[in-house]
Amino acid sequence: MDVFEKLTILTDAAKYDVACTSSGVDRAGAAGGIGNAAACGICHSFSADGRCISLLKVLFTNACIYDCKYCLNRRSNDVRRAAFTPQELAQLTIEFYRRNYIEGLFLSSGVFKNPDYTCEQLIKTLSLLRNEYSFRGYIHVKAIPGADARLIEQLGLLADRMSINIELPTSEGLKQLAPDKTKQSILKPMGLIHSRIQENAHDIVQYRHAPKFAPAGHSTQMIVGATKDSDLHILRLTQALYRKYTLKRVFFSAYIPMQEHALLPSLDTKPPLLREHRLYQADWLLRFYGFDAEEILDDAHPDFNPVLDPKCNWAVNHLDQFPVEVNRAPYEMLLRVPGIGVKSAKRILIARKSGSLDFPDLKRIGVVLKRAQFFLTCRGKRMPQLKFSPETVVRTLSGQSFPQGISDVTQLSLFASDSPTKEDMQKCLSGQL
Known part of the structure; x- marks a missing residue:
């Protein structure tokens, strides 16, 4: 099998791993070296099936000793297997970089022989890139659960960002669907990476030239929909991971049925894309808007509203806290107003130092008045000619009427015939709610 056949197999096998971040570190070019990295991020392009291709996103091998029931590369699945050598993959990465096809590398792998051996192969690949080819570009590598701590540390000194997939939200789910893995085997290296x-x-503060360990941080991914976990459970776990391990991101991957099994959703089950989307919206609220998981969902309402995004849903359920006066409200409360994002909230704080604001001013600042109008007053007055009732608020925020109930709600598709609006695209790209 030549290297391009391997590339075809192993890039296709990597497409289900969504934890493909590509920013967070500055590294200037150096004499005799190739490439650099910028903390502001890499400009992404997308293939026809929606994959990000700014990074060479590839598996070292799709051969695996584990038999995770949800995984395409499980040992019991009949697929073509391939594996690079460290030299092949390092040279391929450099050649692609020189041709401006990619701006960095995202490297993961199936576990072949054992975790330590797999980790050693990844280390050899990154060592060739960093030392022999003097590559200073961005590298994101997946840590291998069960590998020796010393190997994990070597890997972190070669990569910019590391990640280790938590896979499923509960230990019970792992026992059922991934019996070769344990919660401890995943959380132990996650804790090690966090500690390092x-x-x-601290070392860099004391010693300016100390080697950097995963300077762009670490992240994780979990599969949504393969097990019957509530959105509240997933959100609580996400919050705990951020607080305990200081993760940069938690990624969510809607489960795509690929085989018939009694423990998995049937093959005709649609991937829960809307649920995945709601989790990302809620994740944004946890990280940037000051929300706790228990504010977004609770035991009485453990799953997301399919009609309203989590922020709008919270606002509708807490109308007693609104309206807020935009000229006096603190920053933390402005962030809770639908239609006001982090940037527009900061702009409001700056602008109102020069004088009181009115609704036309808010529109110029970037506030989405279609949503914010129900929750704000300017100079003590509501939006002119505003018709306010809980039903009107829900209908306006959802963008449509649902005469037959919420069961008719469908997920927007990237390939829908109706083109998305500029506002839709901006919301998707910026995370503004």
Whole structure:
């Protein structure tokens, strides 16, 4: 099998891993080296099936000793297997970089022989890139659960960002669908990476030229929809991971049925894309808007509203806290107003130092008045000619009427015949709610 056949197999096998971040570190070019990295991020392009292709996103091998029931590369599945050598993959990465096809590398792997051997192969690949080819570009590598701590540390000194997939939200789910893995085997290296990042930050303060360990941080991914976990459980777990391990991102991947099994959703089950979308919206609220998981969902309402995004749903359920006066409200409360994002809230704080604001001013600042109008007053007055009732608020925020109930709600598709509006695209790209 030549290297391009391997590339075809192993890039296709990597497409289900969504934890493909590509920013967070500055590294200037150097004499005799190739490439650099910028903290502001990489400009992404997308293939026809929606994959990000700014990074060479590839598996070292799709051969695996594990038999995770949800995984395309499980050992019991009949697929073509391939594996690079460290030299092949390093040279391929450099050649692609020189041709401006890619701006960095995202490297993961199936577990072949054992976790330590797999980790050693990844280390050899990254060592060739960093030392032999003097590559200074961006590298994101997946840590291998069960690998020796010393190998994990070597990997972190070669990569910009590391990640380790938590896979499923519960230990019970892992026992059922991934019996070769345990919660401890995943959380232990996650804790190690977190500790090393913290220690490294302290070392760099004391010793300016100390080697950097995963300077762009670490992240994780979990599969949504393969098990019957509530959205509240997933959101609580996400919050706990951020707080305990200081993750940069938690990624969510809607489960795509690929085989018939009694423990998995049937093959005709549609991937829960809307649920995945709601989780990302709620994740944004946790990280940037000051919300706690228990504010977004609770035991009485453990799953997301399919009609309203989490922020709008919270606002509708807490109308007693609105309207807020835009000229006096604190920053934390402005962030809770639908239609006001982080940037527009900061602009409001700056603008109102020069004088009181009115609704036309808010529109110029970037506030989405279609949503914010129900929750704000300017100079003590509501939006002119505003018709206010809970039903009107829900209908306007959802963007449509649902005469037959919420069961008719469908997920917008990237390939829908109706083109998305500029506002839709901006919301998707910026995360503004």
